[in-house]
Amino acid sequence: MIDHVRDLGAVREATDRLLSAAGKMDNVSLAEPSRLPGWSRGHVLAHLSRNADALVNVLQGRPMYASSETRDQDIARDAPRPLDEQLADLRESAAGFLQAAAGTADWARTVTLRNGVTDSASRIPFRRLIEVELHHVDLGTGYELDDLPEEFVTRETDFLAKRFTGHPDVVATTVIAGGQTWTTGGGAGGGAVTVRGAAPEVMGWLCGRRDGSALITEGGPLPVLPPL
Known part of the structure; x- marks a missing residue:
């Protein structure tokens, strides 16, 4: 059984780890390539912020993104920002997601994500956890797949x-x-x-x-x- 409350706790912990690691970067390292082809580290952080907003949309019954083009444009727009702006956005958007999740009542309902994919609302916290954990690795700042919690690795493999x-x-x-x-x-x-x-x-x-x-x-x- 999916435990969304426990997953939300894991999201908080993973977000704290990410913010701590990102806070050790500077504007030069932020602009350097990430491990994702074509994306800088700034792209990765911008994506994580916009993903948090998008999952709020999902929980509140709105389309995840206005369009694929808008999603990509928003990430490209936000990627070059200086580190302090990136961190503030990441912190605020993450808090917004957790607040929206705290107000969600019917966790058994079906929600619609990107490209028409549907899932149980109860799985949204784990989907956010996947984003935070794997993209933390993608930053290439020393957090590796081998550092991921064992339970997360097992569940993500199953997923x-x-x-x-x-x-x-x-x-x-x-x-x-x-x-x-x-x-x-x-x-x-x-x-x-x-x-x-x-x-x-x-x-x-x-x-x-x-x-x-x-x-x-x-x-x-x-x-x-x-x-x-």
Whole structure:
């Protein structure tokens, strides 16, 4: 069962870690490339701020973004700002999300996210946690996949495995990590493949942040996963 209250607590803790790390940067390092192609660290922080606003929209029954173009334009607009403005925006938008979540009554209802994706309102705090934790890693300031809480890694692996289940471009795949097993893919032709390795490496491969070279495969080559 999803525990949205506990997830909101995890969001607060992850946000505090992110703000502490970001606060150690300066304007020069903020403008340097992040680990995401084409994005500076400023782009990453701007995205996190606008994502918090967007999830408030979701919780309050509005479209997540006015359009994909508007989303991209807002990130590009906010990315070059100096560090003090970025931190203030990140802090305020994060607080706004937590406040909106605190006022949400019907956590069992279905909400609509970007590109028509639907989910339970109760999963929105975990979706925000994913954004904060993984994009903290994307900043490239010393916080790595191996530093992520073990429970988060397990849940994110489960989340991603379900996301690729039945995907037409992914062969049937058994994923083994941290003493747990998941099945995913299955929509593409070819024999079944087993992928195993350390939990952060497996999750990193599933979310496109590791190339999978540290993983062991059986039954065929490492499946090529589509972009998230």
